Amino acid sequence: MTGRRRTRSTFLPGPLTRHARNGVLSAGTVVACASLLAGCGVVPGTTGDAGDGTITVMTWAPQGTKATNKPGMPAFAQAYARSINAAGGINGRKLNVLTCNDHNDSVDAAKCARRAAKENAVAVVGSYSQYADSFFPSLEGAGIPYIGGYGITNAEFTSPLSYPVNGGQPALLAGLGSALADCGPVTLIRPDTIAGDQLPPLLDSGLKAGGHRASTDQRAAEDATEYDGQAERALRTTTRGAADDGCVVPALGDRNGTFMDSFRRTREDYPEVRTATVLGSVDQTVIDATGGASGPYEGSYITGWYPVASDPRWDGMKRVIREQAFGDNRIDPADAGVQTTWIAYTVFRQIVESLGDGEVSADTVAEALDDGLEVGTGGLTPTLRWRFQDKLAAVGFPRLVNAHVTLQVVRDGRLVSARKGFVDTTKTLQDADVNY
Numbered sequence: 001m002t003g004r005r006r007t008r009s010t011f012l013p014g015p016l017t018r019h020a021r022n023g024v025l026s027a028g029t030v031v032a033c034a035s036l037l038a039g040c041g042v043v044p045g046t047t048g049d050a051g052d053g054t055i056t057v058m059t060w061a062p063q064g065t066k067a068t069n070k071p072g073m074p075a076f077a078q079a080y081a082r083s084i085n086a087a088g089g090i091n092g093r094k095l096n097v098l099t100c101n102d103h104n105d106s107v108d109a110a111k112c113a114r115r116a117a118k119e120n121a122v123a124v125v126g127s128y129s130q131y132a133d134s135f136f137p138s139l140e141g142a143g144i145p146y147i148g149g150y151g152i153t154n155a156e157f158t159s160p161l162s163y164p165v166n167g168g169q170p171a172l173l174a175g176l177g178s179a180l181a182d183c184g185p186v187t188l189i190r191p192d193t194i195a196g197d198q199l200p201p202l203l204d205s206g207l208k209a210g211g212h213r214a215s216t217d218q219r220a221a222e223d224a225t226e227y228d229g230q231a232e233r234a235l236r237t238t239t240r241g242a243a244d245d246g247c248v249v250p251a252l253g254d255r256n257g258t259f260m261d262s263f264r265r266t267r268e269d270y271p272e273v274r275t276a277t278v279l280g281s282v283d284q285t286v287i288d289a290t291g292g293a294s295g296p297y298e299g300s301y302i303t304g305w306y307p308v309a310s311d312p313r314w315d316g317m318k319r320v321i322r323e324q325a326f327g328d329n330r331i332d333p334a335d336a337g338v339q340t341t342w343i344a345y346t347v348f349r350q351i352v353e354s355l356g357d358g359e360v361s362a363d364t365v366a367e368a369l370d371d372g373l374e375v376g377t378g379g380l381t382p383t384l385r386w387r388f389q390d391k392l393a394a395v396g397f398p399r400l401v402n403a404h405v406t407l408q409v410v411r412d413g414r415l416v417s418a419r420k421g422f423v424d425t426t427k428t429l430q431d432a433d434v435n436y
Helices: 027-041 072-086 106-118 132-142 168-179 199-209 228-239 253-269 284-289 312-324 336-354 362-370 426-430
Strands: 055-061 095-101 186-191 216-220 247-250 274-278 301-304 404-411 414-417
Touching: 055 072, 055 106, 055 336, 072 095, 072 312, 072 336, 095 106, 106 132, 168 199, 168 274, 168 301, 168 404, 168 426, 186 199, 186 228, 186 253, 199 426, 216 228, 228 247, 228 253, 247 253, 253 274, 253 284, 284 414, 312 336, 336 362
Parallel strands: 055 095, 186 216, 186 247, 247 274, 274 301
Antiparallel strands: 301 404, 404 414
């Protein structure tokens, strides 16, 4: 097999140049070849097309599961491709978007990655999966860059082939912790999963920055149908002997609404407490469904990666939805997954444009990024540029290049900006007590 990018491992012990990484055999290659069998005789992604000028990429996300679902991400990716192709493609090349359902399952996540390699994808763009340890070996073995993952796993901020567009859960929780420094006791309710294990020290880094003691870490099943016991325990913890109102922070993804149903029933027997969470666990549709201004989120702080959905900087994304996916109720412009997919494809388009009439392959896409390509997102993020070791490498996040978050609040049932502009959580994360 020739012409492929070889990487070391998901974790970087020190700076690696592109030339040092070339020719280094990844353990993921063995996994990819074993799964593709005879497919290893044809190098996936070296041309990026089938000889007709088409660029193939993949977007994956879980759909139809009992836990977190992000159907809007692959649906929007296909709408984006229709929009691009209707305008003549990128540099005259058509865009072919493959989609895959990882079913919130490690085996299926690996299958999606192997399919991306088998079908000559030059990148995986704007995707969501919590099983990075399953899919990254195959992507690294095939040299396929992962652009604009949702930011749910640690590996997205460590793999040399990952190019995240946001600060993921680390930035959201660090920013939220800083905003809650004036609370009484804080309790975090989070999934009892490997991904969930990463959350408490990140929230605590923000609380510590504001002079607050650490939160109470409360685990919960991510696919439960009710959380009455969890809600009661959280209320006891945050109201016991506190001079200031306590704060309950659910971070359960799609199960946040289920938790808040239990919380709303239980809180009547306890003193007043505040709630706060991160975007992705709550959006405007969830706030509406739980009672709007009279619901449990009224007054809640919510941190996000991007400006609020009503901001005019989203007009381009909304135009694509209106023209190419009108009536597709899977695609919500206020969903953080859909927004991330838009930004990821904005990045990918600029990469391809930077290559001009040259070859578009997994290798050339990654090389363009590794060589310092700066990408603008119309003000939805700071200008993005990826290095092998960035400012947060010392705390285990060498690929985290955008630690900016926005602080939002629910007022009169609407999610609005609580503070103008972005909050940079880089310093907070640098001081975080994380051990990955």
